[in-house]
Amino acid sequence: MNGLPSPLNTVAAVTAMTERILFVDDEPKILEAYRRTLRKNFTVLPAEGGKQALEILQAETDIPVVVSDMQMPEMNGVEFLTRVKEQYPDIIRVMLTGNADQQTAIDAINTSDVHHFLNKPCPPDKMINVLEKSVRSYYSQHAEKELLDKTLRGSISSLSEVLSLARPNVFGRISQIKSYVQACAVQLGIEYDWSLESVAILSQIGLVSLPESIVERVLKGNPLPEEEQKMFDAHPSTAADIICKIPRMEEVANSIRQQNRDFDASVKPGDKNEIPFAARVIRPVIDLVNAQSIGLSGSEAMSRIESSDKSYDPEILSALLHIITENEKGTVIDMNITALAPGAIIAQDIHTFSGALLIEKGQEIGPSMLARLLNFWHNDEIPEKLCVLILPNQGNANSPPRAANA
Numbered sequence: 088m089n090g091l092p093s094p095l096n097t098v099a100a101v102t103a104m105t106e107r108i109l110f111v112d113d114e115p116k117i118l119e120a121y122r123r124t125l126r127k128n129f130t131v132l133p134a135e136g137g138k139q140a141l142e143i144l145q146a147e148t149d150i151p152v153v154v155s156d157m158q159m160p161e162m163n164g165v166e167f168l169t170r171v172k173e174q175y176p177d178i179i180r181v182m183l184t185g186n187a188d189q190q191t192a193i194d195a196i197n198t199s200d201v202h203h204f205l206n207k208p209c210p211p212d213k214m215i216n217v218l219e220k221s222v223r224s225y226y227s228q229h230a231e232k233e234l235l236d237k238t239l240r241g242s243i244s245s246l247s248e249v250l251s252l253a254r255p256n257v258f259g260r261i262s263q264i265k266s267y268v269q270a271c272a273v274q275l276g277i278e279y280d281w282s283l284e285s286v287a288i289l290s291q292i293g294l295v296s297l298p299e300s301i302v303e304r305v306l307k308g309n310p311l312p313e314e315e316q317k318m319f320d321a322h323p324s325t326a327a328d329i330i331c332k333i334p335r336m337e338e339v340a341n342s343i344r345q346q347n348r349d350f351d352a353s354v355k356p357g358d359k360n361e362i363p364f365a366a367r368v369i370r371p372v373i374d375l376v377n378a379q380s381i382g383l384s385g386s387e388a389m390s391r392i393e394s395s396d397k398s399y400d401p402e403i404l405s406a407l408l409h410i411i412t413e414n415e416k417g418t419v420i421d422m423n424i425t426a427l428a429p430g431a432i433i434a435q436d437i438h439t440f441s442g443a444l445l446i447e448k449g450q451e452i453g454p455s456m457l458a459r460l461l462n463f464w465h466n467d468e469i470p471e472k473l474c475v476l477i478l479p480n481q482g483n484a485n486s487p488p489r490a491a492n493a
Contacts, residue, residue, distance in 0.1 A: 157184030293322030
């Protein structure tokens, strides 16, 4: 067994449970009638209007299905279910109305993506049948999405490790970029989800299209001629063009494409010209990692970023400055290579005795890289002890509470 949930097993398990269904109607007597009729099959959560229902959804978890009346004061059923679709897209939405007109059905389906449309009065057996199908659909989609997310995340992580093994001077920085992006998300209270991690890992993949000599000069902080600079500046678009062909990766590709855009404080949140959060965070992170790779300390690198002519999101710069300040409280120790574990941060460049670069300073060790180091050590090509950075908060976990679009 691979340990991943089977959609069929998950669905079979929930059908034996009493699921909570949110019913929304402005008439308390009707809500009570639903509760009595369905009490043997479901737990009915009543809400006397869209506003109260949204408050319940914000406070509660694990509500697979919402059933809403159409005709309600302040917020009708279509308006409410549209809000549910925007804020809780995985919840199955059911419309219940006494007005069986064609336009209501069209509005409900087109605007709020209603999964089922029922007319009042609805026979109990029909209502139960629709709710059971809705619950099964919710858990089946949830299990399938989780499986796909884990598969996609694992594939991208594996690609990152392969690239870092093949060209450690270029792609060895991916682990540093990922670590800084994750730390920024935690500092800002943003959920570090698979899409944000994907942007961090894939942001530099367009560099494979460039001559290695150009990439080497940029990473060493050397200026490029105008034509070569244009080639280098195009690498995010090259990466985005590749990534956007992968299903479900459109937002990731868009963030990577926009990673070099200047931040504009006049653009309001939600505006069509707003730079995605992932693009806003990846830009200073990459500049930070590149500055550190040429020998600058974290605080020196941040000073260089703040004094540059580029425009960054000040909130993200503030978060990065806090992270750097905390990281500089870390301790560098000599560690026996046999004591290394995945997640260790290398504190100096690791070269073979013949001079070949294996790992750049600041890289986080993954399983493949650890295996490679051990192989080189067993072959007497690298020293037994390596410098490792121990961070003051290493081992502490944080759970960011809010989500951000890639």
